[in-house]
Amino acid sequence: MTAYRAAVHDERVISVVVACFDAEQVLPDQLAALARQRDPGPWQLVLADNGSRDGTRGVADAFAREHPELDVLVLDASARRGAGPARNAGVAAARGEVVAFCDADDVVADDWVAQVRAGTAQHAFVAGRFDEGRLNPAWLSQARGASPDFGLQRAVGAPGLCFSGAGNLALARELFEAIGGFDPRCLVLEDNDLCWRVQLSTGEPLVWWPGALVHVRLRSTLPGMFRQGAGYGTSSTWLQARYDALGDRSASVPGAAPTETGGPGGATGAGDGPAGASRGRPWWLPERPLSRAAAGSVLWQLGWRAGRVRGRLLLRRPGRSPEPLRLDALRAGA
Secondary structure: OOOOOOOOOOOOOEEEEEEEOOOOOOHHHHHHHHHOOOOOOOEEEEEEEOOOOOOHHHHHHHHHHHOOOOOEEEEEOOOOOOHHHHHHHHHHHOOOOEEEEEOOOOEEOOOHHHHHHHHHHHOOEEEEEEEOOOOOOHHHHHHHOOOOOEOOEEOOOOOOOEEOOOOEEEEEHHHHHHOOOOOOOOOOOHHHHHHHHHHHHHOOOOEEEEEEEEEOOOOOOHHHHHHHHHHHHHHHHHHHHHHHHHOOOHHHOOOOOOOOOOOOOOOOOOOOOOOOOOOOOOOOOOOOOOOHHHHHHHHHHHHHHHHHHHHHHHHOOOOOOOOOOOHHHHHHHO
């Protein structure tokens, strides 16, 4: 099996890829944070616009003009809809030996690029730390059940491997290219799928690097929570159909044991149970009298379950069910 290691020298170029879609209101905060990076070393910013209908492209173009000292590439990544395809287009146009991903609606810490550099100098595949306290009201954090300082998550059920959100993920470019990047067929939870395929294909573990901090912005409306839960539930059925035949493969990938939490996205893998449901009580029963936080939690859980039902129905349609993955085919591709 090929071992992938990031080269350890000061001149590695890190390409930061940000997929953007209708992010006019939130993108300026992320761009301001990226502009004030401390001691980042050689790096590049790729803004991959996935066909935004608002003023996102104008915001990105203006930022590039206003910061000639930065290496900024604004890219039309509208050929195929979805965050995964947009990131793939960004990597294809990037020049870095390391690719790092953050989201348009979050805010990276001022030393995030420097921390990505430090982490990828030691490991080929790293995930950073998310914090939900800075950009979200307290009720929203309570509704989502997010930990204030969570690490990696581990799949419930197959393949039993660690994963993390693409809003704070970095890896050697050759590793990304070896597994074909994000699968465009996986429209939601595409980061779970990428994390698992990297580990299964190459044996490289996903390593938590807590110094790389991103302040995450959660969905702030009750309908938005329901829609996100539904999207995650639908996609989890697709992932389950893809990975179930492999069983638990955690013993095949070395690495430190993760901190297992629900994370900001709320999904703990491809299994049937939604994250955030407290043990010892029915998922539909809130912990406290119905409040905005409790209502948000219940709506997210309802969305997840509705999405699971929808996903199972979709899998019955011709051409919608994925081919189950085989380890020999995965490793041959790497």
